Amino acid sequence: ALEELLARERPDVLLVQGDTTTAMAGSLAGFFHRIPVGHVEAGLRSGDPQSPFPEEMNRRLTTRVAAMHFAATERNVRVLREEGVSEDDIFLTGNPVVDSLRMVLERPRQDGPIHDILRRLEGTRPIVLTTHRRESFGDVMSGNLKVLREFVEARPDASLVFPVHPNPNVREVSRRILGDVPRIHLVEPLEYFDFVHLLSAAWLIVSDSGGVQEEAPTLGKPLLVLRENTERPEAIESGVARLVGGDPATLRRMLEELWPDHEWIRAMKGVENPFGDGTAGRRIVDGLESWLARRERLASAGANA
Template structure:
């Protein structure tokens, strides 16, 4: 059995690294095709997990549109698939690399396995283009590794054969537990690096395409109002390198004394920042899954989430991007709700997802 793992962003790498490591541990024939949608951030993850890709497409270039990225990915991946003759392709989640890898696999009649399958918002433009990426991938995939029962139900509702759906939990928990076990000293040193020991702070990230412009401005205005009223609370914000994001963040937050704006950080650093924070505000999907394992409440800065399990279990609140909604949600977390959310168990898994995936593939 010959397997390809295709991915290219930092979140994908974080979530696929434990699958790759488990496959190597079990002696499986596996190769990594890295698209490098996130060049520097991807390399950081490879370094942490001591992984080297077999193919590196280095696909990104300045001002590249989604249509051009997609077409270049399909052509580049197709060449490798014709050469290697894989039996299975594993793709992850909802990126353009995921969708393009699935299409290239289909064109070559290779069975596609979708890790983190079945997440849905049922709004094709929110998140954009991720929702459609995962739907297209779900249509092509033969096997669907669903992280939760709800994700499985979504797939069943779309007509997927139940025999081809395997509930695994989320591989991001595997990664988080691996890092906590193997990088504990580094995590503590990072807290000292940013001078955050003993400080009460909110950790914030915001970068999604649908939040560019007014949604981000409204959110940050609400955050600014709250921070001005609560000078003992700090905000740490690793700001995405996209110029549109950086411009708005600097305009709204740069002058506040209790705001620390930093460049995007490596995965280890981010885990350290999560570990030490009071709670998290984000439009990221993966963070909604990781935070409960560290006992950190999450405020989701989006109109929808494809991870409703976080809302249902009580580990996250959906604030959206309206000024009043964001501000009021921050106020809510001053009371008993904070303690309740901090002590809620993680609905996304227990760190055994990679083994379940590998055991299933070995049973084929």
């Protein structure tokens, strides 16, 4: 379908965002049609081709075929330079996820599932959980869910909300371990508007998501990252996030240490977001215009030579 679309429309530029297989396939399609590809969220690297899988390899391959690289942070820019990408093709923009999140927060909450969820959390310290990565399937995910269940069961003022990913590997184990437990709420995946407002109500976020690592600093929420490594170390360095690794015992220890310690929670209020200031969209447009104008100048100079 994408091949047919590109052949029919012949766009001047193809933009892809992120590290999904769709983004990688889209960048290859653009390359094969000789359409310049712009990569948003360029330069993210975990350093391990197997983790996250397949995202780490997807983004490396996308870098190889992209003509423009829109990097969220100085670290991402540095990675691209070290990999041989021309300075003229790299643009420091921040991440548009920050733009989107700020736009959502400016809108009033609407009637819908989020209102019922938030009412059920009143009077508790809510933990918001998301987990779906392949690296977490099996014993690691089961162990983490058991730790969270036992943590909530032991504390009457703790609660947990888990928007359950549709993958059967996640659904089965979540129902088995977390189903029918008081103050643990398994809900269907939420629309982005509702999800952002759920995160903003959290006492703590526990997640293996990449995007949540960018959303937590914007919201000033502490985050435990259920991964061995991260392509977003800026979240760790800013103090917003802590890396749990793959051992559920580490998650248990971190939760127990955090519960009576309010300093980390308070410290979140003053954290500067390392992933942007909400103007990434404008900077990406500026970068596109600059790159296309430079290409036109070079083409004109070549024609007149």
